[in-house]
Amino acid sequence: MSVRVIARIRPLLKAEIERDVIVEAVEGEAKDKKSLVRIPNPKKESEAFTFQFSGVYDQEATQAQVFDDEIAPTVKHLFKGYDVTLFAYGVTGTGKTHTMRGGKSLAERGVIPRLLSSIYRRARKVEKDTSGVSQVEAVMSYYEIYNDRVFDLFEPPEKRTSAGLPIRDAGNGKTQVVGLTERPCTSLKEFEQLYDEANVNRSTSATKLNAHSSRSHAILCVKITQTTGDEIRTSTASAIDLAGSEDNRRTDNMGNRMVESASINKSLFVLAQCVEAISKKQARIPYRESKMTRILSLGQNNGYTVMILNLAPVRSYHLDTLSSLNFANRTKKIEVNEIENQPIYRAASTKTKIDGTKDVDPGAPMLNRQPLRPKILSQDSHLRDVTANVPKPAKQFSVYADKPKQAQKAAPQANTSQTRLSVLKKSPKRTSSEAVPTLGRPNKMMRPNDATRITKVTEPALSTNAIEALIERKVVEALAERADQTNVSNGDPISDEVQRRLDALEKRVEGKETERAEGLQYLLMAKQHQVRGEEASALKMYQLALPHFPGNEKLVRKMSALQERIAAKKAEKRRSVAGGVSLPPAPAATDDLEPAERAAPKLKRPKDEDASYHEHTNPSRVPEDSDDDFQYRPRTKIRQRPAAATKRAITSPLLQTNSARTFLPPQNEDSSSSEDELATALSEQTPRTKHILRIINTKDVSQIKLLKGVGPKKAEMIVNCLCDLDEDAEASAGQLRSLGELERLRGVGGKLVEGMRLGVGRLGVFD
Numbered sequence: 042m043s044v045r046v047i048a049r050i051r052p053l054l055k056a057e058i059e060r061d062v063i064v065e066a067v068e069g070e071a072k073d074k075k076s077l078v079r080i081p082n083p084k085k086e087s088e089a090f091t092f093q094f095s096g097v098y099d100q101e102a103t104q105a106q107v108f109d110d111e112i113a114p115t116v117k118h119l120f121k122g123y124d125v126t127l128f129a130y131g132v133t134g135t136g137k138t139h140t141m142r143g144g145k146s147l148a149e150r151g152v153i154p155r156l157l158s159s160i161y162r163r164a165r166k167v168e169k170d171t172s173g174v175s176q177v178e179a180v181m182s183y184y185e186i187y188n189d190r191v192f193d194l195f196e197p198p199e200k201r202t203s204a205g206l207p208i209r210d211a212g213n214g215k216t217q218v219v220g221l222t223e224r225p226c227t228s229l230k231e232f233e234q235l236y237d238e239a240n241v242n243r244s245t246s247a248t249k250l251n252a253h254s255s256r257s258h259a260i261l262c263v264k265i266t267q268t269t270g271d272e273i274r275t276s277t278a279s280a281i282d283l284a285g286s287e288d289n290r291r292t293d294n295m296g297n298r299m300v301e302s303a304s305i306n307k308s309l310f311v312l313a314q315c316v317e318a319i320s321k322k323q324a325r326i327p328y329r330e331s332k333m334t335r336i337l338s339l340g341q342n343n344g345y346t347v348m349i350l351n352l353a354p355v356r357s358y359h360l361d362t363l364s365s366l367n368f369a370n371r372t373k374k375i376e377v378n379e380i381e382n383q384p385i386y387r388a389a390s391t392k393t394k395i396d397g398t399k400d401v402d403p404g405a406p407m408l409n410r411q412p413l414r415p416k417i418l419s420q421d422s423h424l425r426d427v428t429a430n431v432p433k434p435a436k437q438f439s440v441y442a443d444k445p446k447q448a449q450k451a452a453p454q455a456n457t458s459q460t461r462l463s464v465l466k467k468s469p470k471r472t473s474s475e476a477v478p479t480l481g482r483p484n485k486m487m488r489p490n491d492a493t494r495i496t497k498v499t500e501p502a503l504s505t506n507a508i509e510a511l512i513e514r515k516v517v518e519a520l521a522e523r524a525d526q527t528n529v530s531n532g533d534p535i536s537d538e539v540q541r542r543l544d545a546l547e548k549r550v551e552g553k554e555t556e557r558a559e560g561l562q563y564l565l566m567a568k569q570h571q572v573r574g575e576e577a578s579a580l581k582m583y584q585l586a587l588p589h590f591p592g593n594e595k596l597v598r599k600m601s602a603l604q605e606r607i608a609a610k611k612a613e614k615r616r617s618v619a620g621g622v623s624l625p626p627a628p629a630a631t632d633d634l635e636p637a638e639r640a641a642p643k644l645k646r647p648k649d650e651d652a653s654y655h656e657h658t659n660p661s662r663v664p665e666d667s668d669d670d671f672q673y674r675p676r677t678k679i680r681q682r683p684a685a686a687t688k689r690a691i692t693s694p695l696l697q698t699n700s701a702r703t704f705l706p707p708q709n710e711d712s713s714s715s716e717d718e719l720a721t722a723l724s725e726q727t728p729r730t731k732h733i734l735r736i737i738n739t740k741d742v743s744q745i746k747l748l749k750g751v752g753p754k755k756a757e758m759i760v761n762c763l764c765d766l767d768e769d770a771e772a773s774a775g776q777l778r779s780l781g782e783l784e785r786l787r788g789v790g791g792k793l794v795e796g797m798r799l800g801v802g803r804l805g806v807f808d
């Protein structure tokens with residue numbers, strides 16, 4: 042089924058006024074529930090755009106209503122073994138944290154505490170209904186992604202390492218954070234205490250748009266384990282409060298806030314790129330370009346995914362709201378595999394004693410797979426209806442037989458945990474020796490004379506020895522994994538003196554790298570602002586970057602050119618105002634205006650005042666003069682495409698990815714054509730070349746420097762060149778498409794590229 046998207050419009054805040062409300066929730070076809078969001082066209086107020094979602098909640102909607110209608114139904118699926126992912130998405134200050142966490146009072150409690158309450162209630166019911174035969178346990182982990190680094194929120198900040206926790210792929214589209222604390226949590230009270238304590242560790246700060254703005258993405262995972270006899274079923278509910286995208290023209294962020302903001306915007310930008318790539322069915326989805334997208338794994342993960350789109354109702358958010366709506370519109374079309382986690386069966390590890398009797402090792406886990414089922418494809422089907430009304434498709438594969446045939450006959454829909462439970466109740470409890478043949482295989486692999494066979498139908502494919510070997514391998518793997526995790530979080534004790542020296546060394550190295558990285562971040566942001574025509578903000582960024590590059594004359598030259606340009610524009614504006622001429626809006630963004638001008642009543646401004654929103658998506662409207670007199674000559678030019686290639690302006694992540702198909706003219710498709718060409722070019726490369734280009738195109742110094750023969754200085758140089766290419770109309774947004782292009786970058790050359798290739802080849806991955 043597809044990702045279920047619901048929208049929630051928050052009430053007005055104190056400083057907002059009723060007549061600024063432009064977003065409304067409207068009834069759709071179903072009269073009992075609102076399902077449309079209506080918002081005016083920023084270019085023509087008389088027109089409105091309408092977006093349809095699975096549910097739309099207006100300003101009056103309560104926390105209970107949102108939870109009961111949209112989230113509560115997922116708990117049932119969680120207990121059937123499906124993973125559930127809930128995430129709140131929206132611009133800063135639109136109510137994500139309010140929706141997910143909520144307030145302290147009962148009525149104000151958000152989705153997360155209500156979800157936990159519901160889980161505990163259901164767990165008690167399961168235990169009661171089975172007279173204690175089924176036991177349910179819940180453990181929690183809670184972490185944040187701050188500046189693209191993962192930190193455990195159950196650990197106090199002073200215990201954090203600057204690099205954060207590593208993440209790795211855990212198969213099935215899941216990503217695992219290594220070394221994360223898991224806290225068992227037996228009651229709602231216990232949860233609330235843990236959750237509140239952990240939230241103190243979350244990075245929040247005041248910004249102009251939100252006094253308690255989340256500066257990180259927070260991910261709460263509740264893993265529930267249901268044990269019924271020898272069957273162990275686990276599933277995880279993940280509740281994610283994403284940080285909100287920020288248009289820094291409105292936040293006035295500076296310093297750390299700006300760096301955080303850049304990181305938040307970048308990850309949301311990657312998320313939007315992922316959604317775009319999925320919707321265009323592209324071969325490469327850029328999940329790996331940000332930790333948040335790797336962890337969220339939208340469209341890769343199995344189970345149920347619900348996105349809550351938080352919206353502000355007022356005009357000041359107009360363009361951001363449209364971008365969010367467009368993003369959500371695409372997200373709702375993403376298909377997610379509706380596959381429950383496979384149960385694990387304990388027992389069945391038998392050792393034959395000398396006297397011929399068998400010894401049971403009850404602790405040994407054994408995988409007992411579900412038969413494969415085809416994916417159910419449906420759009421916007423309601424979660425509640427999925428198992429209730431949609432009949433399970435006929436089993437098309439029989440890779441592993443789950444139970445002896447008799448049991449299957451008694452329960453024809455053997456794929457749900459409920460039926461499995463009922464089978465367990467009906468049939469006498471399995472003994473360990475019976476458990477062996479449950480690992481049946483397809484007929485073509487069956488061994489007719491296996492001594493452990495019980496029924497003719499489900500002959501075991503593996504001998505007892507093979508099963509034991511399999512179990513042993515699994516146990517060794519599990520132990521190795523655990524050891525791996527322990528190593529990360531608790532290394533061998535070392536003396537205080539050594540630790541002190543290590544810390545000092547780490548700080549020195551980190552300090553230098555962070556300094557440079559911070560400087561580069563400011564430069565990058567300055568360039569982004571400049572492309573958008575936000576010259577005042579660009580200047581601020583250059584000013585912040587300057588201390589990181591002392592004595593850099595080129596930077597100083599850039600800044601003074603920019604200053605002159607801003608002054609000239611202001612003078613021109615003053616002249617035109619004095620002359621009473623109403624000029625069309627300058628391409629420069631609103632942050633170049635004086636506050637009084639910014640607050641000027643809409644009527645006095647030309648009807649095209651929101652043009653800045655369209656400029657970035659409509660190539661023909663990119664401010665032509667924005668770069669001309671301010672010389673941004675890329676240090677490296679690459680002959681690539683004809684001059685007709687579109688210039689791609691960079692804007693806030695939401696705005697940029699919004700090709701705004703709903704309302705923008707068709708030529709906007711051009712904005713993505715360079716990406717398409719890039720994807721095609723990349724898909725034609727050899728794996729080794731692709732690997733190198735992928736690393737280079739991350740523009741991440743820490744990754745690039747690891748390529749053979751590169752090192753930190755060269756890596757930085759390469760990143761600088763790529764950033765320059767961002768400005769170049771001929772390049773694909775600073776993305777390289779071939780090793781030839783890489784070779785031609787300043788300071789790179791064929792020898793170095795060949796070295797990189799050999800270095801990658803030596804890893805043996807691509808041979």
Ligand SMILES: Nc1ncnc2c1ncn2[C@@H]1O[C@H](COP(=O)(O)OP(=O)(O)OP(=O)(O)O)[C@@H](O)[C@H]1O
Nearest residue numbers: 051052133134135136137138139251254255284285
């Ligand atoms: N449904 C609502 N009812 C009452 N107040 C709300 C609601 N939604 C949001 N608010 C208020 O709006 C303000 C901003 O909300 P919140 O902090 O949840 O935004 P956010 O989207 O999480 O922002 P950020 O991304 O900056 O963290 C808060 O004061 C919050 O109490």
